[in-house]
Amino acid sequence: MKLTEILGIEHPIIVAPMFLISNVDMVVAACENGATAAFPALNYRTDQELREAIALIRAKTSKPFGVNLIVNKSNPKAAQQLETLLELKVNFIITSLGSPQEVIERCRPLGIKVFCDVTSIEYAQKVEKLGADAVIAVSSRAGGHCGPEAPETLITSLVKNISIPVIAAGGIATKAHVDEVLAWGACGVSVGTVFLASKEATISDDYRQALIDYGEKDIVLTTKMSGSHLTVINTPYVQSIGTKATFMEKLMKRNKWLKKYLKMFIFIKGMRAIENAASKATYKTVWCAGPSIEYIKSIRPLKEILKDLTT
Ligand SMILES: Cc1cc2nc3c(=O)[nH]c(=O)nc-3n(C[C@H](O)[C@H](O)[C@H](O)COP(=O)(O)O)c2cc1C
Structure with missing residues (x-):
């Protein structure tokens, strides 16, 4: 059907x-x-x-x-x-x-x-x-x-x-x-x-411009954001932070107990601060797009x- x-x-x-x-x-x-x-x-x-x-x-x-x-x-x-x-x-x-x-x-x-x-x-x-x-x-x-x-x-x-x-x-x-x-x-x-x-x-103006400026060859996979492979634009920022999650980031994302434990101690600053401590990467600084970016003019x-x- x-x-x-x-x-x-x-x-x-x-x-x-x-x-x-x-x-x-x-x-x-x-x-x-x-x-x-x-x-x-x-x-x-x-x-x-x-x-x-x-x-x-x-x-x-x-x-x-x-x-x-x-x-x-x-x-x-x-x-x-x-x-x-x-x-x-x-x-x-x-x-x-x-x-x-x-x-x-x-x-x-x-x-x-x-x-x-x-x-x-x-x-x-x-x-x-x-x-x-x-x-x-x-x-x-x-x-x-x-x-x-x-x-x-x-x-x-x-x-x-x-x-x-x-x-x-x-x-x-x-x-x-x-x-x-x-x-x-x-x-x-x-x-x-x-x-x-x-x-x-x-989306932000910078993201918009990146969609026009970058092409398929600039799409890389990162595990920094969610722990599993995500397609992102390989901007200088992404290059500077790398695309592989660090040991600390992996622990933070996969280990609920550790997340909770840390949360107890840093509760005043909240989860965002804990996550930022492990990695500064957020969906605001890292732009997601697939290989079809090639067709965006x-x-x-x-x-x-x-x-x-x-x-
Ligand atoms: C920026 C971005 C965010 C996405 N967010 C989600 C999401 O929240 N949930 C979901 O199921 N798929 C999400 N996807 C996947 C899309 O729903 C869709 O499967 C994918 O974009 C299709 O491939 P294409 O980008 O080559 O057209 C996202 C894709 C992109 C590019």
Whole structure:
């Protein structure tokens, strides 16, 4: 089944969820121009802000849109966020990290579609068994936390080995790319990096300029930010701090007990200070983008970038 049929939209394109970047304006622009979009629930600090964002989107478009839920233990807000999304009946949820079991079980009776990020056949088969409506095949070309497999290998093997629809993610920047993955059997695409350069995106001027100035050869993988491989622009700052997490950073990120213990002693300064003590790198100083940065030449309205994918 095509993504256009699953969601009742014109183009088989999801403007992908991007941490700290996706916003109401991007979702509305995607929806009002024949595609759809999802934003990470974590982009909103409180439940009230999440509810307000959804209400604002609904005031501006009647088209379907989705929300991305990080379902592992690193997101203490996941349970509340899920309750809110169920109550407000968003059209679809994209799950990343952790098990999507509860999300699928709770969404099914309400008709909310669940698309699960996957990077391997084994995991895709697992979420298919759990009842996912589709998988998002996150390949080695993806921006953010990329998978290990090349796009063609991942998509064709998923299409062969599972019977739910496969949405392609990673390295898609032109209509030719969209046509190519559809020919491999994908039902649609999820596209992030090129939309970083949309006028609607909430990013700093320096980040914007970097998107124009840097190319594919400047994208490197770092474990500094989240502990797992994340694609970032190799700016002089990134070069100066290196791309490998130090022993202290690894301890801080992986060892909950140590985090708690340190928190007890430095509680006055709070977690941010503890994290800064281990590494100064934050999403404000380190800019995430995938190899599709190569196709970014200017900052344009989202509607125009969408046209590159459809005409
Ligand atoms: C800046 C940035 C932030 C991202 N944040 C998230 C996120 O919060 N949750 C998520 O599931 N995926 C996230 N992703 C991955 C995208 O949703 C999508 O899978 C990816 O961008 C597709 O590859 P592309 O960048 O080559 O188009 C992010 C990607 C980028 C570039």
